[in-house]
Amino acid sequence: MSNHETVNEILVRLFANILDIEEKCLKIGEFADLSITEMHVIDNIGLTSERTMSDTAKAVKVTSGTLTTAIDNLIKKGYVERRRSSEDRRVVKIRLTERGREAYKSHEDFHKDLVTSALEQLNSQEEELLIKVLTNIDKFFSEKYKHAGWY
Amino acid sequence: MSNHETVNEILVRLFANILDIEEKCLKIGEFADLSITEMHVIDNIGLTSERTMSDTAKAVKVTSGTLTTAIDNLIKKGYVERRRSSEDRRVVKIRLTERGREAYKSHEDFHKDLVTSALEQLNSQEEELLIKVLTNIDKFFSEKYKHAGWY
DNA sequence: AAATATAATTTGAATATCAAAGTAATTGAG
């Protein structure tokens, strides 16, 4: 098998399964009541500042209506708080509760494990190579298909 | 930014958006009436032989009921043919139509482009190294999380 | 021959999503 085919095979398997894998990892952990989409909303809200609904909806690429119901559920489950902004009362600010921050950290750990594993046993030259390749893939999407309007 | 942080940032973005990105790439092409899930069913059926419903369902990780409706839709759209096996009349064999094969090839080209782009400017020694790195990531999933029953 | 197993389909329910309509607050043109 050529290098190209080998790389394709591994990439396909990784990419095809990544969401599934992440979801299953979630399901065997402490935060099993979260879907992967909900976890990504939590990830996007982040640890520190409050975020508006619109900014979050744009960042996670759903309509604001969809985000409203997603946040309703996350509030019910105790991961998110919602309040109206006092400066502009149309605006709704959301932020993570303590449990939300725990979930965030757990998800962050998952990613750190992944990266640590990926970089394990690599010297700095090899790390540079990996970054070059990942950057190429990133470019493939953002440049070749930029007219579809990502990033 | 450290190598770890850089890798993490790119991986997070790629992994979080990969299906979305692939679907949008699909939507700007000739096969815009296919969802990314449907394309992956087509990819799994493949070019050559007929496949059974059960095998395909297992491979794409959906229940057979879900696959039945997915195939119903793909037949309606003209990408797949279905016939009952004459050896075992419980079994249903599916295969791609000519249009299905075109869609398959288009998707294959997409992946080839991606890999070519990823391997741009790498010499063969670097390609070998990349395979080692990707294999590490693959192992990370299949070993550390094998108890959840993948692969 | 009857019981069991297998392959696929159908059914019914749950979830996620979007577009469009609706509500409330702010901004800006005159």
Place this chain on the structure above:
DNA sequence: CTCAATTACTTTGATATTCAAATTATATTT
């Protein structure tokens, strides 16, 4: 200043996807 337009968000209604369980048809085993 005022009211028309815009903005931010929520609600509504419709569609799509999925699963588990029940069903149908066929094959295998006892």
